[in-house]
């Protein structure tokens with residue numbers, strides 16, 4: 001009788017322990033998926049100079065002309081150094097604004113930790129964008145109203161989701177009629193020279209639901225501005241997805 005009682009007690013203990021283990025794993029996971037942090041300007045400058053994803057290294061001459069608005073002797077190295085000096089510090093208030101806003105963003109699955117970097121007007125002409133698990137926020141973001149801020153953040157969160165969930169993203173886009181054709185530089189070397197580098201899209205050419213190939217290229221050659229593009233939303237299905245589901 002005592003033996004049975006001890007056995008039952010052990011069983012209850014095991015059940016209780018496994019329940020708490022599962023619970024704590026789950027809450028860790030949720031915390032991790034919601035975790036955000038902020039780079040200071042020194043950390044941000046280092047990221048730009050390291051250029052681990054080769055984003056700046058792979059820019060074309062047209063890319064540099066469009067970004068710096070002049071044609072003489074610009075190199076990717078010069079752009080890298082100039083950009084590294086355009087990294088800003090978040091104020092306490094700005095950090096609080098971002099922390100509050102991210103709480104109201106609907107949670108996307110399989111997201112990495114998110115880092116924020118604050119930028120000025122020079123690097124990428126001050127447009128919000130993402131690289132790796134980093135969202136680049138221009139100082140002008142904090143002058144927008146709350147709805148605009150939320151839409152921008154959601155848009156950038158979707159880009160991070162796409163980068164870390166490429167297969168799921170492709171299946172999702174297939175359902176909406178987009179089709180991946182293949183590597184841009186291999187399939188279309190001529191058009192590739194006119195590309196507008198965008199860190200938020202992949203290296204492929206896609207076909208839109210109406211059967212047209214989508215080329216992420218400048219609409220004016222040589223470009224006069226980073227915004228020289230026919231249609232922001234239809235540049236690439238990743239942009240279509242981010243614009244469609246962030247507003």
Ligand SMILES: [Zn+2]
Nearest residue numbers: 155200239242
């Ligand atoms: Zn975008």
